[in-house]
Amino acid sequence: MLKVVKAGLASSLQDGGRFGFAQYGVGRGGALDRPAMQTANMLVGNDKNRAVIEITQGNAIFRFEQSCWFALTGAGCQSLLAGKSIETGWRYFAQAGQTLQLQSPLRGMRSYLAVSGGFDIPTVMGSQSTDLMARFGGFKGRFLQNGDSLPLGPASRQFERSVGVRQLLWGNRVRVIPGPEFTQLTAESQQALWRTGWTLTPQNNRMGHRLQGRVLKFSHRDELLSHGVLPGTLQLPPSGQPVILLADAQTTGGYARIGQVIECDLYHLAQLRPREPLHFIYCTLAQAREATLAQQQVLNMIEWGVTRQS
Secondary structure (H helix, E strand, O other), rough: OOEEEEEOOOEEEOOOOOOOOOOHHOOOOOOOOOOHHHHHHHHHHOOOOOOOOEEEEOOOOEOOOOOOOEEEEOEEEEEEOEEEEEOOEEEEEOOOEEEEEEEEOOOOOOOEEEEEEOEEOOEEEOOOOEEEEEEEOOOOOOOOOOOOHHHHHHOOOOOOOOOOOOOOOOOOOEEEEEEEHHEEEOOHHHHHHOOEEEEEEEEEOEEEEEEEEEEEEEEOOOOOOOOOOOOEEEEEEEOOOEEEEEOOOOOOEOOEEEEOOOHHHHHHHHHHHHHHEEEEEEEOHHHHHHHHHHHHHHHHHHHHHHHHHH
C-alpha cells in the first residue's frame, strides 16, 4: 500500500487517457502533463501510460507501507524522503515505513508520482484515469483524501541504483492551429490573438483555463450547432476572452473554435500558474506533425537512456 497522509490541493490517479468514448460523452481525461507522466513511468520500469498520482501545487505527504522504487517528475518541488532531500526527475528506492513529502513547487504546477508496478486499481473503459465529473475510475472516482490507502501492483523490474533524466522543458509559448471560426474574427482580433499576451486567471482546473487579455471581436457570426471539441480547443465565449479546454473538458460545445493548441504543446499548459503570461504562436498542420515527431524522438531517447542505465 501507499498511504496518503496529506493529499494536497488536488491529487488524483491519472494515466495516458481514455480514448474511443467521446460519442458517449466520456472525455479523454488522463495526465495533463503527459511527458512528465510517461517519464515517471519509464524511470520505474512501468508501461509509460500506466496510472500515476498527479499532484497539484505540491504540499502532499505519502507513506510507503512496502518497499518499492518510485519516481517523481513534473513541477520542481522541494521533496524529502525520510527527511533527506531528493531531486525531481529521478528514481529512488523507498523502504517500508518511509515518508515522501512534497513542498510547494518553486516552478511549475503539477508533479507526478509513479511507483514500480503501478497501482492495483480497476481499469474502466480502457483506462485507470479518474473521471472527476462522472465520478468513476481512479480511486473511488474522486480526488485523493487524507487517509486513503492505494494498493500497489507487483513490480515487473528491480533496479540496482537511482538514476535521473533531464525532463522536457516547459514554457509559456504554445503553438496553435487556427480553428474553424478563426476567420469570423475581425482582422484586428485575428492579429491580436498572436501579437498580444494573455494571462491565466485563477479560474482554471483540469477542465480548462480561462484567459484574460484583449477582448476579441467577431466581424460576423455564423449560427453554430453543437460540435465536437478536444483538449486544446481554444473557444471564444461572448465575453471575448478565450478559454482553453483541457483533459477533463466536455466532448461537445457551442462556442466558436478560434484555434487548437497542438497536442505536443498541451503539457506547457499543465505547468502554467495563475497570473502567469501565455503567448500563442501560429502553427500549420504540417508543423504540428513535425513537432509531434520531434517530441516523440526526445521521449524515445529518454526511454533508451533510462533502459541503458538500468
